[in-house]
Amino acid sequence: MNRPKIMGIGELVWDLLPDGRQLGGAPVNFAYWCNRLGAEGYPVSAVGSDDLGREAFDRLAATGLDLGYVQRNALPTGRVNVTLSGNGIPEYDIVAGVAWDALEADAGTLELAARADAVCWGSLAQRSETSRRAIASILEATRPECLKVFDINIRQHWYSREIVTASLGQADVLKLNEDELPLVASLLGTGKSGAEAIAELVRAFSLRYVVYTAGADHSEIHGAEGLLSRIPTPEIEVADTVGAGDSFTAAFITSLLQGEPVAASHRKAVETAAKVCTVHGAIPRPQ
Numbered sequence: 001m002n003r004p005k006i007m008g009i010g011e012l013v014w015d016l017l018p019d020g021r022q023l024g025g026a027p028v029n030f031a032y033w034c035n036r037l038g039a040e041g042y043p044v045s046a047v048g049s050d051d052l053g054r055e056a057f058d059r060l061a062a063t064g065l066d067l068g069y070v071q072r073n074a075l076p077t078g079r080v081n082v083t084l085s086g087n088g089i090p091e092y093d094i095v096a097g098v099a100w101d102a103l104e105a106d107a108g109t110l111e112l113a114a115r116a117d118a119v120c121w122g123s124l125a126q127r128s129e130t131s132r133r134a135i136a137s138i139l140e141a142t143r144p145e146c147l148k149v150f151d152i153n154i155r156q157h158w159y160s161r162e163i164v165t166a167s168l169g170q171a172d173v174l175k176l177n178e179d180e181l182p183l184v185a186s187l188l189g190t191g192k193s194g195a196e197a198i199a200e201l202v203r204a205f206s207l208r209y210v211v212y213t214a215g216a217d218h219s220e221i222h223g224a225e226g227l228l229s230r231i232p233t234p235e236i237e238v239a240d241t242v243g244a245g246d247s248f249t250a251a252f253i254t255s256l257l258q259g260e261p262v263a264a265s266h267r268k269a270v271e272t273a274a275k276v277c278t279v280h281g282a283i284p285r286p287q
């Protein structure tokens, strides 16, 4: 099987969960799952020169990920206070002014971008102008055939109409969930909801796919022809849902690039996300 090169660009954080800290950050979770499912997954992020940064490196290195694109700078390593509701749904309090807010598009990263088969980014890492510019430069360095995946991952108030529309304009694939869809529809002033809002996004931004997850209910893949696949979410014992969406996107994209059809890639995504929900945190602790 071929090993597509897939980059996850943006935040790297320690998720401070009620039962301890876990590595996280959507792009890192994404890269981890791409790698685990048979792609070459590359996290592109930054940590500080502090103890948490060193520990993040050690923990990620133990997973076998290539950390050659994780930068180090003088800011503190990212941290997120995570509280969980009764059914394991997280709420995030994301510390600002941290290492991944100063991401740079260095020569090595641009060179990797020029060879990448897919790149994935979100809205949160674009909260700082520096990282927003770096992400734009990395996207610009990709080949036309590189699949551009915007996993919107709206967190707290860290998004804007400008960031969302600019990223949608770059994307081939959009991933969003049931809370994010109405938010995006209202940001863009479409006045539409549900499947109509998705169809409008596909049309307005010439998207190849919209990957839509509705938590414990179901998920859908949409294309220019409309609904392509719909799968009910399996019933499982949920530890927490942290990182479930990131692993969903990773499995869908990896499978597609490995040549699987949309429906099979969607099934793989559903299975992978279900697995992530049964463990605490986004990246399982090494055994």
Ligand SMILES: OC[C@H]1O[C@](O)(CO)[C@@H](O)[C@@H]1O
Pocket (backbone or CB within 6 Å): 011, 013, 015, 023, 024, 025, 026, 027, 029, 080, 092, 124, 153, 155, 242, 243, 244, 245, 246, 282
């Ligand atoms: O990336 C922001 C937050 O979202 C997650 O990636 C889960 O999707 C967490 O690991 C992180 O704290």
